[in-house]
Amino acid sequence: MANLIVGATGRTVTSGFLKSVLQNGTGRYVCQLQRITLKFCKASGQSRGVRDYVENHLLDFAAANPGVVVYVTPKPEIHARLVAEYLNGEVHTVFVDKKSAEEIKQHVQSLVWRSGLPLVRLRKTQHTETPSIQGQWTPFTNRPASSTVALEERLKRLKT
Amino acid sequence: MAGLGRNCVLCARKSLLFHRSCLTLTRTQIPLASEVVVTQVRGTKRWVRPYLQTLLNRINKENEWLGPLPPQPRSSKINWNYESELFAFGPRLGEKLNMNTLRAAFTDRSYVEQEEERRRELGLPLEDVKLDMQDNSHLSEQGWELTTNYIYRFIRAEFPLLPEEGVKAIHDYVTQEDMLVWIAKHLGVKDLIRCSTFPVPPPVTKQVFLAIIGAVKHDQGPQRAEAFVQDFVVAQLVGKDVNAMWDVPNPMGMLAEVLQKEGRGEPEPRIINQSGVNTVTPVFCVGVYSDKELLGEASGDTLPKAVEEAARVALANMFKTHEGRKPLALDTRLKTMAEITGKTQYLENKS
Amino acid sequence: MASRVQQHWLTFSRMWLLCDARWQPAPELAKRICKYLEGRHKPVYHPLSDCGDHVVVINTKEVAFEKNQWEKKLYAVNTGYKNTMIAMSAKDFHRMDPTKVLEREVYSELPKNGQRKSLMTRLHLFADENIPDNIKENLVDIIPPVMEPPKRLDEFTEEEKASWPRLFIPPADYKPSD
Secondary structure (H helix, E strand, C coil): CHHHCCCCCCCCCCEECCCCHHHCCCCCCCCCEEEEEEEECCCCCCCHHHHHHHHHCHHHHHHHCCCCEEEEEECCCCCCEEEEEECCCCEEEEECCCCCHHHHHHHHHHHHHCCCCCCCEECCCCCCCCCCCCCCCCCCCCCCHHHHHHHHHHHHCCCC | CCCCCEECCCCCCEECCCCHHHHHHHHCCCCCCCCCCCCCCCCCCCCHHHHHHHHHHHHHHHHHHHCCCCCCCHHHCCCCCHHHHHHHHHHHHCCCCCHHHHHHHHECHHHHHHHHHHHHHHCCCHHHHCCCCCCCHHHHHHHHHHHHHHHHHHHHHHCCCCCHHHHHHHHHHHCCHHHHHHHHHCCCCHHHCECCCCCCCHHHHHHHHHHHHHHHHHHHCHHHHHHHHHHHCHHHHCCCCHHHHCCCCCHHHHHHHHHHHCCCCCCEEEEEEEECCCCCCCEEEEEEEECCEEEEEEEECCHHHHHHHHHHHHHHHHHCCCCCCCCCCCCHHHHHHHHHHCHHHHHHHHC | CCCHHHHHHHHCCCCEEEEECCCCEHHHHHHHHHHHHHCCCCCCCCCCCCCCCEEEEECHHHCECCCCHHHHCEEEEECCCCCCEEEEEHHHHHHHCCCHHHHHHHHHHCCCCCHHHHHHCCEEECCCCCCCHHHHHHCCEECCCCCCCCCCHHHCCHHHHHCCCCCCCCCCCCCCCC
16 A cells, blocks of 8 residues: 555545546456566566566466466566556556565566556545435435424514 | 756756756757866866856756647557557457457548558559458447447337437437547547547547447457447446536427426426525525426525426426436446346336 | 536535524533534535534523622623733623623634634624625524423413413412512
C-alpha cells in the first residue's frame, strides 16, 4: 500500500476510491497485465536472483499466463528490474536487486493481480456507483404530515 | 549534481552522453591542438560543478525550444515482438482465435495500400505488387451487424416498456465512437493496429474493434461473439443513468400522450413540499398526479424546473427505468439461475 | 430518478425552522438551537459539509434563567468607545435588547472556528411574535421546546377551572386571614 511508504502521511499520499478498469469482472475477468519485461545484468551479483528466476520459473509463468507477453532483456551493469505494462497504459517498475528467485516470483504474481491503476490511499474500503434502492435521504424523508399542520396552527396563533 | 541530465535510454543512468542536445554539442568541430601538455592537479575540482551546470542550462534551453517529444508507437521500442503480442491477445480475452483471422482484423485498408505503394516504388513487376493481404473491412461489417442486433435485443429485453426512441438512444450511447475506442484501448488493441498513420485515428480503432468481434464470430460462432459484446460493450451500462442518455425535449407533453393512450386522466403537478421560498436558494418538491395517483416526484430550485423533473421521473417510473429497478442481467450465470427458478417472471409481476 | 444535481440540491437544501423561546431556559435552548444550526440532527451530517438549517426564534423577551442567574450572570459588553469593556448583568443586558441574551448564549455554544459567524447569520431572533411576512413564508417546521411552558391561571378556561379537582370546597362566608 502506498501509505506504508516511510514518511508518507495521509496528506502527502494521493487519496481516492475503489475503482475497476472497464467494469472488469462484470462479465468476464481480464488480466490487466499486458506485458512484462525483465531487465537484468548477465554478470552482476545483484541480478543473480533474476537469473535464477529466468532459468527456473519463467517458463512456468509464461505457460500459466498466455495473455501476458514476456520479454527478457539482459543489459550490462544495470539495476535488475521488472517493468510491467498494463492495459490502461500505466507502467510500473519494481526494482529487484539482491532479491532471491522466490521473492521475485511473488513480485511478479503481485504485478499480475494488480489492475494497473496507481496505488492510492483508500478513503473508504467500499464504493458504489449505483444509487441507493431506498432513495437518497432528503430533509422531507420520513417527515410526518402532522408537522405541517402543527406549524400552520402555530402561525395562526401568532399575536401580530 | 545528482539530478543532471535525463535517464539514458540504453544504460538507464543519469547521463548526458546519449541526450539529443549533446549530439548538437558535438557537432562543432574543435581544432586539434598541436601540442598538449597534461599536468596532474590534486585537490577539489572546482570547475566540475559550474561546467555541468552550464551543460544542464543548455539542455533545458534547447528542450524548451524543441518542445515535447512527439508520441512514438510502442513498436519502436526494443522489446517488441508483433507475433507474440498477437498470440497473447486471444488468451487474454479468453477467446481461441485463429492467428490469420486476427491478423486480418488488425490490418486496416490504408496499411495494405501503403505496402503496395512501397513495392511499386521499389520497381517490382506489376504481378508481384499486388499483395495477398486481407484487411478488416469485411470482418468489421459482420461485427457491426452482430453488435447492433445484440444490443437492441438486450435493451428491449431489459426495458420492455421503453419506447423505440429510448432504446435507440441507449444503443447510440453504448455504440458511439468514443465509447468503442475507449473499450478498444483498454483491451490492448491500440498497439497492435496496422495502419498507415500514427497516432491511429479513432475511426480506424473503432473499425478494428468491430472487426475483432467479427473475428470472434468467424472463429467461434455468433453465440460466443454475443457473449463478447455483452461482457465488454453492454457492461459499460453498469453504474450509468439510463434516463440521462435519452433527452426528452418536452417530458410533460410526452407524459400526457402516454396517459391519454392508456385512458387515464391528465397529469397534474402539485407542490408537495417547499422551503426557503423567499431566499436565493429555495427548494420546491413537486409531485405529478393523475386521477389522484402519484406518478413521480422531484425537486428543483425553481417551479418550472421541478415540474419538468417530476415529469421525467414519472416517465421513468412508467417505463420501468426508475431508480431502484433490478440490475441489468449481465451475469449470465445469474440470468440462467433466475430463469430456472422463474424468479424473473415473479419480479416482473410483483413490480 | 431525478437528476443527480437536483437530488443533491434537495438533500442539502436549507430548512427554515420556528422556535418559541417563551419560558424556555436560555442555555438549554441555545444548545438545542446550535444542533439545528450546525445540521447535527441530519443523518448526512459531516463537519466539513455545510448542511445547517435556518432557525427563527420568537418571544426572546420571555426567555428564562434558573435561580438568580439574571443577577449573577455577567456579559462583557463593549460600549463602543475605546477601552470601555464593561461587565453587565443578564438582567440589564436583557433590558437593553431582549434578543441579545439568547444571541450570546448561542454564540458561545457554537463551535469556536471560522464557521461560527456564518452559522450566526442563519439565526433570526425576534423579541415578540412579530415576524416579517417574507420570513414567515419560508418556514417549514417547528423545533420541539426544551420544556413545556406551564399554563398561567388566566389562560385556563372557565370549564377547566370548574373541573379542576379540589381538596375542599370553602363555605360561602369563608374569609382567608390576610
